[in-house]
Amino acid sequence: MGRMRGVHERPEGFAYQPELLDVDEEISLLAALSAYDFGEVRMYGQIARRTVRQFGFRYDCGSFQLTETEALPVELHGVRERCAALAGVPADTLAQALVTRYPPGSVIGWHRDAPAFGPTVVGLSLGSACLLRFQRGRGPERRVYEVELAPRSAYVLAGAVRTAWQHSIPPVPELRYSVTFRQLRSG
Ligand SMILES: O=C(O)CCC(=O)C(=O)O
Ligand SMILES: [Fe+2]
Numbered sequence: 001m002g003r004m005r006g007v008h009e010r011p012e013g014f015a016y017q018p019e020l021l022d023v024d025e026e027i028s029l030l031a032a033l034s035a036y037d038f039g040e041v042r043m044y045g046q047i048a049r050r051t052v053r054q055f056g057f058r059y060d061c062g063s064f065q066l067t068e069t070e071a072l073p074v075e076l077h078g079v080r081e082r083c084a085a086l087a088g089v090p091a092d093t094l095a096q097a098l099v100t101r102y103p104p105g106s107v108i109g110w111h112r113d114a115p116a117f118g119p120t121v122v123g124l125s126l127g128s129a130c131l132l133r134f135q136r137g138r139g140p141e142r143r144v145y146e147v148e149l150a151p152r153s154a155y156v157l158a159g160a161v162r163t164a165w166q167h168s169i170p171p172v173p174e175l176r177y178s179v180t181f182r183q184l185r186s187g
Helices: 023-034 074-087 159-163
Strands: 014-017 039-043 046-055 057-060 065-068 096-102 108-111 117-127 130-136 143-149 154-157 166-169 176-184
Touching (some): 014 143, 023 117, 057 096, 074 154, 074 176
Antiparallel strands (some): 014 154, 039 046, 046 057, 046 096, 057 065, 108 166, 117 154
16 A cells, blocks of 8 residues: 555445456557547646547536547447446446546546546556555545556446545556546436
């Protein structure tokens, strides 16, 4: 748990799956992703170093609205099937795919995923390994957890880890890509 302060607790609703893809699949997927056009992420007026590409639906973090956008490209169809199977949800409920490109040293700060999205988030890691950190509560009540996300691994955020915990990724050592799939909140 390195430098994280607090009481160590594995968050309910977190699942981790190494080797969702094999090495050859990762190589061909990285070749496809690296050819995408990525756009900037602006959070509270700050431009992040990581960049993103959204498929299915585009989330606007200013208006908190989702609007339909270009369909999931064919190279991500099989990945979505496997991520859906891991999470135990139908693949077609994973209506949004967010591809994030993390240059060396880039991060994602503490957050919960937007409530505009449904209860299950599934992520796939490619390229550099990184840490995924979790926190809940403050002061003596603070609970923390940390896992290494290996390349080709996938993880699920559902239940309490989705709603009650925050997560973040400290500086990635090398170039990393993630593909995260989200559901639309129903009703
Ligand atoms: O890159 C990742 O695996 C996680 C990114 C994340 O937390 C997010 O996009 O909400
Ligand atoms: Fe997130």
